[in-house]
Amino acid sequence: EDQVTQSPEALRLQEGESSSLNCSYTVSGLRGLFWYRQDPGKGPEFLFTLYSAGEEKEKERLKATLTKKESFLHITAPKPEDSATYLCAVQESGTASKLTFGTGTRLQVTL
Template sequence: EDQVTQSPEALRLQEGESSSLNCSYTVSGLRGLFWYRQDPGKGPEFLFTLYSAGEEKEKERLKATLTKKESFLHITAPKPEDSATYLCAVSQETSGSRLTFGEGTQLTVNP
């Protein structure tokens, strides 16, 4: 069964403490992998799209990487405003353009 699994479920960091979030996927024919940020009660906010293994994207304190089995979202020197739930989603060649989401990682950054 096609799956998207994110770990950890929750992560608590001190301000400035770098870490990584993981998204592993088992899908046939990856078309794209997407990272979103979601604040409570809000819609997912687009961060990155990755299409092929070895690809990397950066935005401020965030960097996303992709391998053939997983993606990492690296957070460097996080700030309290980075606190949110980070969602990973995949689009598959066999499933049109729908996104299949993981459960998310709830990140809390303490000052």
């Protein structure tokens, strides 16, 4: 059974204080690893897809990386508007398009 574990559960940063969120996964064959952002009361918003170990993707202050067992979402010089819950999900080979989600990291960025 797929396992996706995110850490930490919650993270509080000051504006400009860079950090990383972790997503560890266990699947028999990875088809894709996804990062989403979710604001309170809203549906998740797609950020990145990573397919293979060593791959990296960037968008503004966010950078996602992938190894064979985990992914990191690096946040460089965060701003208060980066406050949200960040969700990681995996798509396993042979499971059609089903995504298995972690429970998320709740990020708060203060002035």
